[in-house]
Amino acid sequence: MMVTERRPILLANGRILDPSRDLDIHGDLLLADGVIREAKRGIGAAGVPEGTEVIDCKGKVVVPGLIDMRAFVGEPGAEYRETIASASQAAAAGGVTTIVCQPDTSPVIDDPAIVDFVLRRARDTSIVHVQPMAALTKGLRGDEMSEIGLLKAAGAIAFTQGAKSVTNAQVMRRALTYARDFDALIVHHTEDPDIVGEGVMNEGEFAARLGLVGVPTAAETIMLERDMRLVALTESRYHAASLTCAEALEVLRRAKEQGLQVTASASINHLTLNEIDVGPYRTFLKVSPPLRAEGDRTALVAALASGLIDVVMSDHNPQDVEGKRLPFAEASAGAIGLETMLTAGLRLVHSAELPLMTLIKAMSSRPAEILGLAGGTLRQGSPADVIVIDLDSPWVLDPAELKSKCKNTPFDEARLEGRVVRTIVAGRTVYEYV
Amino acid sequence: MNIAQKSTFVLNQRHLLGIEGLSPAEISGLLDLAEEFVALNRQIEKKQSSLRGRTLINLFFEVSTRTQASFELAGKRLGADVMNMSVGSSSMRKGETLIDTAITLNAMRPDIIVVRHHASGAVELLARKVDCSVINAGDGSHEHPTQALLDALTIRRNKGRIERLTVAICGDILHSRVARSNIILLNALGARVRVVAPSTLLPVGIERFGVEVTRDMREGLRDADIVMMLRLQRERMNGSFVPSTQEYFHYFGLDQKKLAYAKPDALVMHPGPMNRGVEIDTAVADGAQSLIREQVEMGVAVRMAVLEAMSRTLPNA
Numbered sequence: 023m024m025v026t027e028r029r030p031i032l033l034a035n036g037r038i039l040d041p042s043r044d045l046d047i048h049g050d051l052l053l054a055d056g057v058i059r060e061a062k063r064g065i066g067a068a069g070v071p072e073g074t075e076v077i078d079c080k081g082k083v084v085v086p087g088l089i090d091m092r093a094f095v096g097e098p099g100a101e102y103r104e105t106i107a108s109a110s111q112a113a114a115a116g117g118v119t120t121i122v123c124q125p126d127t128s129p130v131i132d133d134p135a136i137v138d139f140v141l142r143r144a145r146d147t148s149i150v151h152v153q154p155m156a157a158l159t160k161g162l163r164g165d166e167m168s169e170i171g172l173l174k175a176a177g178a179i180a181f182t183q184g185a186k187s188v189t190n191a192q193v194m195r196r197a198l199t200y201a202r203d204f205d206a207l208i209v210h211h212t213e214d215p216d217i218v219g220e221g222v223m224n225e226g227e228f229a230a231r232l233g234l235v236g237v238p239t240a241a242e243t244i245m246l247e248r249d250m251r252l253v254a255l256t257e258s259r260y261h262a263a264s265l266t267c268a269e270a271l272e273v274l275r276r277a278k279e280q281g282l283q284v285t286a287s288a289s290i291n292h293l294t295l296n297e298i299d300v301g302p303y304r305t306f307l308k309v310s311p312p313l314r315a316e317g318d319r320t321a322l323v324a325a326l327a328s329g330l331i332d333v334v335m336s337d338h339n340p341q342d343v344e345g346k347r348l349p350f351a352e353a354s355a356g357a358i359g360l361e362t363m364l365t366a367g368l369r370l371v372h373s374a375e376l377p378l379m380t381l382i383k384a385m386s387s388r389p390a391e392i393l394g395l396a397g398g399t400l401r402q403g404s405p406a407d408v409i410v411i412d413l414d415s416p417w418v419l420d421p422a423e424l425k426s427k428c429k430n431t432p433f434d435e436a437r438l439e440g441r442v443v444r445t446i447v448a449g450r451t452v453y454e455y456v
Numbered sequence: 457m458n459i460a461q462k463s464t465f466v467l468n469q470r471h472l473l474g475i476e477g478l479s480p481a482e483i484s485g486l487l488d489l490a491e492e493f494v495a496l497n498r499q500i501e502k503k504q505s506s507l508r509g510r511t512l513i514n515l516f517f518e519v520s521t522r523t524q525a526s527f528e529l530a531g532k533r534l535g536a537d538v539m540n541m542s543v544g545s546s547s548m549r550k551g552e553t554l555i556d557t558a559i560t561l562n563a564m565r566p567d568i569i570v571v572r573h574h575a576s577g578a579v580e581l582l583a584r585k586v587d588c589s590v591i592n593a594g595d596g597s598h599e600h601p602t603q604a605l606l607d608a609l610t611i612r613r614n615k616g617r618i619e620r621l622t623v624a625i626c627g628d629i630l631h632s633r634v635a636r637s638n639i640i641l642l643n644a645l646g647a648r649v650r651v652v653a654p655s656t657l658l659p660v661g662i663e664r665f666g667v668e669v670t671r672d673m674r675e676g677l678r679d680a681d682i683v684m685m686l687r688l689q690r691e692r693m694n695g696s697f698v699p700s701t702q703e704y705f706h707y708f709g710l711d712q713k714k715l716a717y718a719k720p721d722a723l724v725m726h727p728g729p730m731n732r733g734v735e736i737d738t739a740v741a742d743g744a745q746s747l748i749r750e751q752v753e754m755g756v757a758v759r760m761a762v763l764e765a766m767s768r769t770l771p772n773a
Contacts, residue, residue, distance in 0.1 A: 200699075
């Protein structure tokens with residue numbers, strides 16, 4: 023239900039940050055007819071069109087709307103966990119103006135008709151943009167590649183095996199080769215399922231003390247290394263869906279140094295939490311891949327700071343209460359994140375681990391560049407998808423206030439600093455914090 | 457009753473295992489000789505006697521109705537005694553029985569054996585074990601020389617020449633012996649060869665075959681004089697090499713719309729058998745620009761020419 027707002031908006035007196043061109047100025051941002059008109063000082067003083075809504079952003083930061091590269095939305099098939107509508111509400115409250123959703127729905131998004139369904143549902147019920155990813159293999163079974171050409175033509179933004187890996191290297195090789203002809207991007211989750219086995223948290227002392235089966239970082243590293251060799255062989259483009267450990271970062275570094283067309287995401291969970299946060303078997307901290315050791319977390323943050331990690335995503339994975347109210351090993355994995363991704367990320371900024379520009383870049387301009395989307399920028403003529411952030415306001419997360427249908431947040435009752443105060447999509451305010 | 461034959465062309469090698477190794481002059485010589493047989497085959501009295509008393513064995517390890525029938529007719533019209541042997545692969549252990557079969561047949565002193573086998577190189581292996589002449593009727597993904605010759609004859613008869621024509625070969629290049637033999641022959645005679653296929657159906661290293669390579673039909677068919685479509689086997693379609701027949705036909709199947717990318721007087725060829733609706737649609741296959749039926753007719757003539765040319769150097773010729 024996105025309506026392009028014709029009435030101009032002037033976001034005045036704010037700190038304007040545009041990571042697409044490393045712009046960091048104090049000034050005004052003018053939006054009209056669904057696009058960005060100008061970003062500079064003194065637009066307000068010079069005079070604005072009649073009927074312009076002027077919003078004072080003093081003390082606030084104005085940045086491009088966030089593009090979340092990995093969110094599970096329950097339509098079709100799991101509407102009880104989340105719908106496109108509820109996900110879009112959560113997204114807007116979290117400053118996410120484009121949701122890139124996963125294809126492991128029911129049915130799987132492996133048919134142009136289903137891509138079309140998702141796009142229609144989004145058009146009718148979502149207050150933010152939705153870009154569906156399609157399944158890389160039919161039914162996500164990992165043996166036959168899907169109709170990559172026709173799916174892309176129908177609107178699929180990229181191709182993925184969801185939260186799993188394609189284990190057959192020959193299938194992966196052929197998929198990379200075939201996708202290259204269509205300039206289709208493959209976003210691959212890197213975890214060897216055989217090594218993972220029954221594992222439910224990071225392998226190490228903590229898991230051993232809790233009596234839980236561990237997942238070694240090698241499960242991720244081995245799959246990533248295999249993929250890097252295949253990318254070199256096929257000269258294709260590739261995006262690692264969710265990296266979590268220092269070992270894998272080394273593989274990524276070497277691949278980039280070799281000149282391979284490789285980029286990578288890290289989830290906000292792995293950047294801000296570690297295995298210790300699981301504490302007394304807290305299932306809201308059970309995610310896949312699991313939260314790692316502190317050393318891996320800091321390596322991941324450093325990699326984000328240096329640009330080795332390109333994108334931060336929420337890995338939004340709504341799980342209902344029944345699935346989480348179980349012993350840790352039996353509980354479902356996943357945490358929601360659309361609404362909290364930015365706020366959690368601000369922790370890294372406040373602790374000086376990361377500049378604000380870098381964080382916003384990884385959540386907006388870089389995803390836009392990698393996916394070939396028009397957003398993630400405040401350049402003139404770009405879509406008017408903009409958010410206003412209050413960097414400092416302290417608040418405590420109350421899960422009941424969250425807009426997602428499921429409340430499985432790792433930041434349950436966490437003390438947070440900073441939040442989105444306004445979200446604008448296509449030039450219209452879709453969320454406002456009052 | 458022999459037609460007064462103008463061509464005295466002789467094939468100066470014992471076997472015909474591939475187009476590779478044939479000089480442009482030898483290729484042209486075979487085509488010229490084949491022309492004479494085209495005329496002969498349109499007469500009522502088709503019988504020749506140049507292979508009278510000779511024994512021709514069709515040894516087909518891979519099923520083929522049209523090629524086998526074509527060779528059988530070619531041999532019989534030249535007066536040879538023709539024997540057909542179809543060896544099912546289930547009755548065979550690979551390799552060992554191939555040679556045993558060859559040695560056994562050799563002991564019966566045939567003059568020419570025509571062999572088709574599913575493994576690349578198998579025909580050459582067999583040729584080393586026999587005393588007679590061997591003609592390759594298709595070995596795995598390697599070569600199918602008589603197909604390339606009949607394709608060349610068809611092109612030459614319709615376009616007047618082969619040199620400087622643009623020929624687009626489209627489809628499963630990776631698994632195609634027809635593609636490989638055609639590429640070699642058309643390059644030898646000076647044509648401009650282009651291959652069009654998704655990357656998963658192109659052999660690694662194809663650029664070094666002296667062809668232009670593209671994954672796009674519009675680009676591939678631009679200015680093409682001849683559009684040669686290859687069959688896509690069912691096993692390739694299920695997602696291993698291409699995701700589905702719908703996607704394959706959408707991007708790579710020849711229909712009127714895509715044919716319009718080629719020259720207005722472009723002609724369409726296919727070695728057969730066709731998968732209608734997969735690599736080629738019915739309207740084009742049966743349309744005015746199609747040479748598919750003529751190819752089959754040329755096949756008999758070309759095989760007669762090859763047998764005739766070989767027979768002129770058989771022992772006791």
